Amino acid sequence: MATLKDVARLAGVSVKTVSNVVNGYEFVKPDNRRRVEEALATTGYRPNIGARNLRRGRTGSLALVLPELSIPYFGEMAGLVLEAAGEHEWNVLIEQTLGTRDRERSTLAALGPHMIDAAIVSPEALHARDFDQLDPGIPVVMLGEHSVDVPIDHVGIDNVLAATVATSHLVELGRRRIAAIGAHPYRGTATQRLDGYRAALTAAGLPLRHEYIVQALNYHRRDGADAMAHLLSLPEPPDAVFCFNDLLAIGALRAAAEHGVSVPRDVAVVGFDNNEESAYSMPSLTTIAPDKAAIAHSAVDLIRRRININGGQNLAPEDVQTPFSLEIRESTR
Amino acid sequence: MATLKDVARLAGVSVKTVSNVVNGYEFVKPDNRRRVEEALATTGYRPNIGARNLRRGRTGSLALVLPELSIPYFGEMAGLVLEAAGEHEWNVLIEQTLGTRDRERSTLAALGPHMIDAAIVSPEALHARDFDQLDPGIPVVMLGEHSVDVPIDHVGIDNVLAATVATSHLVELGRRRIAAIGAHPYRGTATQRLDGYRAALTAAGLPLRHEYIVQALNYHRRDGADAMAHLLSLPEPPDAVFCFNDLLAIGALRAAAEHGVSVPRDVAVVGFDNNEESAYSMPSLTTIAPDKAAIAHSAVDLIRRRININGGQNLAPEDVQTPFSLEIRESTR
DNA sequence: CAGGGTCTTTACAACGTTGTACCAACGATG
DNA sequence: CATCGTTGGTACAACGTTGTAAAGACCCTG
Secondary structure, eight states: OOOHHHHHHHHTSOHHHHHHHHTTOSOOOHHHHHHHHHHHHHHTOOOOHHHHHHHHTOOSEEEEEESOTTSHHHHHHHHHHHHHHHTTTOEEEEEEOTTOHHHHHHHHHHOOTTTOSEEEEOOSSOOGGGGGGSOTTSOEEEESOOOTTSOOEEEEOOHHHHHHHHHHHHHHTTOOSEEEEEEOSSOHHHHHHHHHHHHHHHHTTOOOOGGGEEEOSSOSHHHHHHHHHHHHTSSSOOSEEEESSHHHHHHHHHHHHHTTOOTTTTOEEEEESOOGGGGTSSSOOEEEEEOHHHHHHHHHHHHHHHHHTGGGTTSOOOEEEOOEEEEOOGGGO | OOOHHHHHHHHTSOHHHHHHHHTTOSOOOHHHHHHHHHHHHHHTOOOOHHHHHHHHTOOSEEEEEESOTTSHHHHHHHHHHHHHHHTTTOEEEEEEOTTOHHHHHHHHHHOOTTTOSEEEEOOSSOOGGGGGGSOTTSOEEEESOOOTTSOOEEEEOOHHHHHHHHHHHHHHTTOOSEEEEEEOSSOHHHHHHHHHHHHHHHHTTOOOOGGGEEEOSSOSHHHHHHHHHHHHTSSSOOSEEEESSHHHHHHHHHHHHHTTOOTTTTOEEEEESOOGGGGTSSSOOEEEEEOHHHHHHHHHHHHHHHHHTGGGTTSOOOEEEOOEEEEOOGGGO
């Protein structure tokens, strides 16, 4: 593999002149520039990024920390973050935490300032004090989850509002026994979505019935199916269900079908996330559709802001709210 | 950020002795070792991976090149590759090609030997000669697609056999008008799956009807729906369909429902890939289930083999076939 | 043609790490 | 006591790049 030295020898100039040509430095004599460019071409020179970064003190990589790539929402988000980061010539190193606090913590701790310039974290089980682990010099943006006590940049939609919109939609359909699937003991977004659900019911003058609020410790399809089966076994089953993500909703659709309950006639279902699969489920799924591309771009922008503005240490943490919409499909039609 | 030098000064030893302690070198006096370890702890030293790799001549990263993370199959595969690579302390840099030959080629070319130790590539549109772009010093493993002319390691299932199994399953159900969705002008796996489909029909003494073979230029849900709609509009529509991936099949299920055609009664459907969503579709999808974890592990193993065995340059390219099974669900029951 | 500025190039050091070579102390051996 | 091998430690160079400082070439002005 050719190095600057090799190219310099071939072109008959110093190493630094080659470096200057490679980096687009202005003041190089046309004659030398030509010879260097020829030498670059014949050697097929490619800069050693590692060495460059060692010298420059940055790495050119971002870390993207998320629970699991096999979960559609995170797969889609990861793809968009890759694209957004690529526009600024960042490589992306993806780390999976599998949603456990242990792995989230150790990943945060292992994120040496040497491997990456910044991190985008989609936490699931982190506590506020876990962020102490993190090197203070490295900017972090949190996606989705919004741990209030941590002074860290954050991007996401207004979960309370979105949940209210979703629940109100069910109210407007004339449903009166509206359940929620996805309550969670300490997941922040779950709490916010539950708040929005409650707010919508209260605004509509509907009672809050605790038996209509079902926990889900994981947000997989199976959990949604189990929760729905439970709801349908109640003496007075709901006539609508708001699920805190699309996977839960997909599971709920299946459980409904297996119980011979028609969606949306007997039970209307709303999801959250707008996974690609939700447009094709049977029936297709009404869902809250966050603007995922906007989330990805905002996250990258927040990082650029902290990196470019001298250290960005004493910038106040920002909280960017990205738009969302309610995508109405067959499951509530 | 503390460096070896800082730790050495604090412990009152040379830089190299600290380096020796960090790297577990045996012959360090207990007394010094203790002092160094204390200094390491108080400074919170973390090795600069970039510098280490520059010195050692390796990067500690793999590239994973695939079409799109938002496609469930690749999301799931990426997650498994991350885990498999993590077991050997490799970081994974993911690059999306969006399935275009241009981006696949430029990604291959940009894969300097400096950023990564090796690459795992899941090509979609690459031609054999595109691999010339690649630095010969960097090991590559291809997933799925098997471009015959390229002397490169490869991991995947036996696509011809798997397609035969899928099609034969439909034959055994008593279906006689079996269609295939997913033919593709130059995608290798498509050709192989078509071969397997043809072989199964021939073995069963069924005629090959060209109107039952539908192209799909992309393998998304929409393409499957379009193809199915087309098939159902034929004067003699099929009574079974083998789709070359699960997304096509999911689309086909929806098109069938929209045409008032019952699955599996009127048309049985088989997919390929066993996406997680396929166990929850309505009806759930019979599908070829490759052992994805085995693919991920084999790919990482092939890379380790090439890297460990001195240069691995003159090792014959290996072709690892991983197991698969037929997962029978409602769509053929 | 001396003086000054602008362009152009270069040698050197440094980023943080590790391999190599070498030196020093030590106990054991002859 | 000279020699040797083992153990423990160090100085230095090198990985490939770029910032700094300084030197050289050039052109203008008076």
